[in-house]
Amino acid sequence: MQFKTISDIENPLFNRREIEGEIHTEVVPSRGEVRKILAEKFSVGDDTIKIRTIKGKFGSKVFLIVANIYKSKEDKEKVEHRKKKDFELEKKQAEAQQKESEKKEETNENPNSSTPENADKKQTTQEVSTLTNQKNTESLGEANSNQNDKKEVSEETENKLKEIKNGEQKN
Secondary structure: OEEEEEEEEEEOOOOEEEEEEEEEOOOOOOHHHHHHHHHHHHOOOHHHEEEEEEEEOOOOOEEEEEEEEEOOHHHHHHHOOOOHHHHHHHHHHHHHHHHHHHHHHHHHHOOOOOOHHHHHHHHHHHHHHHHHHHHHHHHHHHHHHHHHHHHHHHHHHHHHHHHHHHHHHHO
């Protein structure tokens, strides 16, 4: 992507520079991409840049960019209206940074500790092995009880046969 500056106006009332320029690219650039390009070109932080518009004409590969570059992040926050989407984005970024720092602290404290994914895998394998052991003991118990039942049945039938034979012999 190539950026060409059309106008660069200094606005001391708002402590900002009002930039208009063109970007030559195949697809519509995202606000993040434009912000990075402007930050590199004007040597400023991307938290001080507010993209006003990105306009393109049908079939054209040239996009008009209107942006404001503030002298500090505080100046930007004083002047620019923030949308709900911006608040949510900042909140998500803060949460992501917090999670990353917690993970780093956790790995620094316990370098041999397992990750949550590995802990879940270990737990499921333990559960599976416990269930299979229970199933095996139940099936062994059923087999033993079936054998005991067969023994009891066979003993009962033998006793009945003996009684019948003894009864026939007595008659």
